[in-house]
Amino acid sequence: MAEPTFAERLGRESERWVAEGLITAEQAAVLRGRYEGAAAVREEPRGRAASALAVVGAAAVGFGVIGFLAANWEAMSHGLRLALITAAVGGAYAAGYELRDRTGRLPRVGEALYLLGVLLFGAALFLVGQMYNVEAHDPLALLIWAVAAAVVALAVRSPAVAVAALLIFTAWVGFEAGTALEDSGEDATALAVLAVLYGGALYGLGTVALERIRAAWLSETRLAVAGRRLGLLIAAAGLFVFTFSEASDELGSAGRSLDGWLQAALLLVAAVALASAVALALGARRSGRGEAAVFAVAVALLLIGVFAGGSGDLYALLFNLVFAALALGAILSGYLNDEPWLVNLGVALVAIDLVARYFDVFWSALPRSLGLILAGILVLAIAWGLERQRQRLLARMDA
Amino acid sequence: MTHRRRVVLLVAVPAQLVVPLALAGLAAADLAFGREVRLRAQPVDPLDVFRGNFVVLRYEISSVQALFGVDRGDRICVELTERGGGWSGDRGLPDPVGEGAICGRARSDAEPGERVGVEYGIETYFASAERAREIENAIGSGEVFAVVDLDDDGSARIERLEVDDGG
Numbered sequence: 001m002a003e004p005t006f007a008e009r010l011g012r013e014s015e016r017w018v019a020e021g022l023i024t025a026e027q028a029a030v031l032r033g034r035y036e037g038a039a040a041v042r043e044e045p046r047g048r049a050a051s052a053l054a055v056v057g058a059a060a061v062g063f064g065v066i067g068f069l070a071a072n073w074e075a076m077s078h079g080l081r082l083a084l085i086t087a088a089v090g091g092a093y094a095a096g097y098e099l100r101d102r103t104g105r106l107p108r109v110g111e112a113l114y115l116l117g118v119l120l121f122g123a124a125l126f127l128v129g130q131m132y133n134v135e136a137h138d139p140l141a142l143l144i145w146a147v148a149a150a151v152v153a154l155a156v157r158s159p160a161v162a163v164a165a166l167l168i169f170t171a172w173v174g175f176e177a178g179t180a181l182e183d184s185g186e187d188a189t190a191l192a193v194l195a196v197l198y199g200g201a202l203y204g205l206g207t208v209a210l211e212r213i214r215a216a217w218l219s220e221t222r223l224a225v226a227g228r229r230l231g232l233l234i235a236a237a238g239l240f241v242f243t244f245s246e247a248s249d250e251l252g253s254a255g256r257s258l259d260g261w262l263q264a265a266l267l268l269v270a271a272v273a274l275a276s277a278v279a280l281a282l283g284a285r286r287s288g289r290g291e292a293a294v295f296a297v298a299v300a301l302l303l304i305g306v307f308a309g310g311s312g313d314l315y316a317l318l319f320n321l322v323f324a325a326l327a328l329g330a331i332l333s334g335y336l337n338d339e340p341w342l343v344n345l346g347v348a349l350v351a352i353d354l355v356a357r358y359f360d361v362f363w364s365a366l367p368r369s370l371g372l373i374l375a376g377i378l379v380l381a382i383a384w385g386l387e388r389q390r391q392r393l394l395a396r397m398d399a
Numbered sequence: 400m401t402h403r404r405r406v407v408l409l410v411a412v413p414a415q416l417v418v419p420l421a422l423a424g425l426a427a428a429d430l431a432f433g434r435e436v437r438l439r440a441q442p443v444d445p446l447d448v449f450r451g452n453f454v455v456l457r458y459e460i461s462s463v464q465a466l467f468g469v470d471r472g473d474r475i476c477v478e479l480t481e482r483g484g485g486w487s488g489d490r491g492l493p494d495p496v497g498e499g500a501i502c503g504r505a506r507s508d509a510e511p512g513e514r515v516g517v518e519y520g521i522e523t524y525f526a527s528a529e530r531a532r533e534i535e536n537a538i539g540s541g542e543v544f545a546v547v548d549l550d551d552d553g554s555a556r557i558e559r560l561e562v563d564d565g566g
Contacts, residue, residue, distance in 0.1 A: 156404070156408060
């Protein structure tokens with residue numbers, strides 16, 4: 001049996017002190033409150049570490065099971081493979097329920113087992129596909145997997161499973177788009193356009209949901225938080241592509257090679273991104289209008305580029321400005337809204353942009369070794385400057 | 400956990416057990432009741448036949464003459480006839496004709512009389528690393544046939560690969 005913590009001992013002792021008339025019940029409550037908070041703070045890093053370890057363990061087991069089944073392909077009959085997969089999926093969920101929700105003995109391990117169940121369900125879909133030589137690259141399996149993960153995330157209110165559902169859904173969007181674009185003979189340019197639109201929509205919807213939806217399911221699954229982070233990363237990555245004139249140059253030809261329904265799909269995602277930008281602008285968030293403006297300009301520029309074409313150099317210049325606004329805006333927004341992750345991401349984007357612009361503009365004009373030395377000095381200077389600024393900002397936010 | 404969420408979990412988990420089993424059952428039924436034909440196949444990349452554990456295959460019927468105007472993604476069917484130990488066909492029709500017809504999707508637009516690429520959903524074959532090596536070695540010395548099961552509606556499912564060494 002585990003040793004009782006100080007807070008637990010204090011709880012019992014304080015009841016005795018009240019009974020003996022040494023202190024009043026109110027004083028006991030104040031004393032308990034003082035140490036419960038500290039105990040929770042001390043427990044939190046350990047809890048997070050346990051959660052992280054459990055999630056890593058679940059992922060390792062999941063991939064291990066897939067590897068084991070794949071490696072022993074021929075040795076097992078179809079029936080045995082199916083039995084093993086089914087037992088593994090059911091067993092993971094049952095163990096997760098037992099540890100987290102029925103007994104509450106090991107909630108973090110239980111949550112990781114729920115995640116394992118979700119991973120194994122995806123593995124089951126793909127393994128069945130391989131067993132019977134169903135076309136393996138069918139994106140529909142990812143959609144089924146994402147829906148199943150979302151249902152489990154909502155039922156068990158698990159942030160880890162919610163993040164998995166979001167990642168799988170994003171993978172489905174990418175896979176589906178990639179397959180459709182490949183069929184139409186289009187290269188990766190349209191995929192980068194989709195990344196900006198989809199990422200922007202995800203960030204906008206997540207931010208608006210956090211602000212306006214006060215439901216328990218949203219706060220307990222942290223779905224909106226994960227959506228914002230993933231969305232901003234994806235949007236920034238897509239936007240970064242168009243800061244290079246070679247990529248911006250392709251925008252017009254990408255638009256011409258898109259089929260009617262692909263154009264319609266792109267417009268639909270753009271409409272969602274713009275709608276979420278409008279909702280952001282109308283909300284109470286302190287940086288909402290600025291964020292909405294950056295996303296709206298990015299979406300508008302991309303749509304003009306795709307459907308009207310034009311000079312790649314001009315687009316690259318404009319996208320450089322938008323990317324800079326996004327990076328610096330993330331820092332400002334993080335500061336205004338007390339969100340350190342936004343500050344950190346913004347700082348990283350500024351650094352990436354500076355390095356990219358150095359290589360883009362100066363690399364070919366300088367002798368290689370001199371270029372390398374200057375690049376190294378530039379990176380060190382950026383790291384020094386940004387680290388100082390970041391620490392100051394975070395310290396000010398803490399204060 | 401509330402009663403409602405427990406009910407959702409009680410439905411979601413068994414559904415996740417049933418979905419793979421149902422997919423497997425449908426596939427097994429296709430293989431058990433379908434009509435078996437052998438299609439002469441060729442790995443798309445002869446230098447690197449198995450990428451990981453799967454091979455991408457091309458067939459004689461991967462390109463056929465369209466007998467009607469085709470848009471990319473349209474259903475196109477080919478009547479198969481047996482010749483030289485394998486089944487083949489060359490005329491693309493909108494619907495399956497006869498018992499041995501296979502249907503797929505056009506990969507591009509085509510006018511009547513033009514040739515068009517067709518995808519049947521049997522272009523990928525999975526095997527363990529060991530089996531993949533066996534097939535790869537055998538391919539060097541003989542012809543490859545994909546044994547495919549056909550449904551009445553022309554849909555196809557690849558069952559296994561066979562290599563004829565010509566002996």
